[in-house]
Amino acid sequence: MTRLDDFYKGQSLWALLMIATLWVLTPHPSHAVTQFQDYQSGKAQFELNANDKNIPYEIFFHSLMPEQTLRLTSSRAQLSSRVGLNQQWQTLDWKDGQLQWRAPKTPGLYSLETTDKASGHKIQLSVFVLRPASEMKNGVLNGYKIGSYPQPLKGLPTYAAPKGFIEVTAENMNTKITPHFTLGQFLCKQAGGFPKYMVLKQNLLENLENLLASVNEEGIRTDSFVVMSGYRTPAYNKAIGNVANSRHVYGDASDIFIDAMGKGQMNDINGDGKVDKNDAHYLYQFASNHAIHDHREDLVGGIGVYNANSAHGPFVHVDVRGTKARWGI
Incomplete structure (x- = not known):
């Protein structure tokens, strides 16, 4: 082999090395597409209703007063369900397309899992047995300050004081209540130890999930919203100078922004x-696109736009009060 052959051989090896290096370092379009496609809506794969409320996602939640009956119904023929506390499971029997489970006296989080035997799909329902509001003394519930609810605005039932509160502990605050949101995201920023108490409405979470799916479909890739403010106790709401009948105290409002x-x-x-x-x-x-409301009145509500200040960046308020309201735009 001549020196010229050695030269070309060396150049070829160098070129191959550079090509391999560039291939490793260069982002590949297929990888970017895969990242975007990772978003999953988590929609339920079979029909299931809890006390006549459709369960829209594979992960969802429901609230009951102590000893209240939960009735599951479905048109599916082959379902199995079990309910558990601390991984101690009890099988529930379906008959004629329904089953009934009576909530225990003790407040807390109970897991109810339903499986479609034909497909293997599951729906996981977090059932919160509420701490009754009647147990409050001087605006304090089990050591946690709630405060006093105002008289219902114009006598509207949507402004009625809650009959019970979700009991939040250090162990259950990270519970997924929908595919992309956890219980703790909506907890009041009020100082204090556990247990804490809150109110949270299902239709608020449905609205947020619809909104999240919408922004992802338009290429804004995020797995959740940052919830700056979710539920507020009347005591905390008063302390920050907000109006007494803020939707935040009724558990159907959130201040959100995107921080992927x-x-x-x-x-x-x-x-x-x-x-x-x-x-x-x-x-x-x-948020104001009617499509995300699924043409349902219970998903209609207020939307407000807020600018940045020294305490926070820009954000959007979303609530499901049942009537349209807009501000800050």
């Missing part, structure tokens, strides 16, 4: 190179 980068503030979701109120306006446009 983990920077603690809204992302530049409109792509203009900066984070400001325009990003909140962009999220507002998604």
